[in-house]
Amino acid sequence: MLTSVDKHKGLPVYIQIMNMIKKEVMLGNLKDGDQLPPVRELSKVFDVNTNTVMRAFEKLGNEGLIEAQHGVGYFIHSTSSVDPMVIEETKKYIQDLKKKNIDLPMTKMLIEEVWKKV
Amino acid sequence: MLTSVDKHKGLPVYIQIMNMIKKEVMLGNLKDGDQLPPVRELSKVFDVNTNTVMRAFEKLGNEGLIEAQHGVGYFIHSTSSVDPMVIEETKKYIQDLKKKNIDLPMTKMLIEEVWKKV
């Protein structure tokens, strides 16, 4: 579930970690109250410094998505997974784009651009 | 059309510049053969060093999206704008997400995640 990061390629590692967790929450794989792996463990798994994981967790804390219990661990604090209908709709949308040979970076830009105007 | 960048906030400026141009091409606002503003001019507009603009243009050149004519200027070298139908479809998709109070960052992650699986 939380497996690997790309070091020094593209996004900062701590952002990658944040995104992983956000995705898992979004998909419903991590739910309110669930405990996250310890900072040290993740730092080993990802082969990065504990501070890098800490930074990710801190920021997620600021966003209110997780909460720390000193000496105990980090816990998910969110009830907001995405409606399965939305995922289905997204699948259809993406299938259509792929048929038309539009790639992921292009799609992201398209979404960003249209988002401003709609 | 090419107006401003956010310095020291999020993405590197040279990437922001690349994305701006890619978007304009995607939307059909910049077409094959169109000349881009001079490097010096853009560096003034964005209030960044010429090297930063050059870097963006160099990279776009490597990707084949633009071409340099030494002593003359940079020109768009691409015929790939997005089908207006796709833009319409994207509008509908986004309107639906907005109704369900899903925000842009969440949407981007959703797209990324579903992209892998479809």
Place this chain on the structure above:
DNA sequence: TTTAGTGTACTATTGAATTATATCACTATT
């Protein structure tokens, strides 16, 4: 009270991004 497991805090280092500056090279117009 000891121990193992957890989060926290502080400082130092690194490296990509950006700037500053200067100079060279090519093109088109006059």
Place this chain on the structure above:
DNA sequence: AATAGTGATATAATTCAATAGTACACTAAA
């Protein structure tokens, strides 16, 4: 030939986010 406008190259310096190194603090259970 001269000039103005353009891109190309080079080097050094700077800045700041990202990451690492290391030691401290809290919790729970034995």
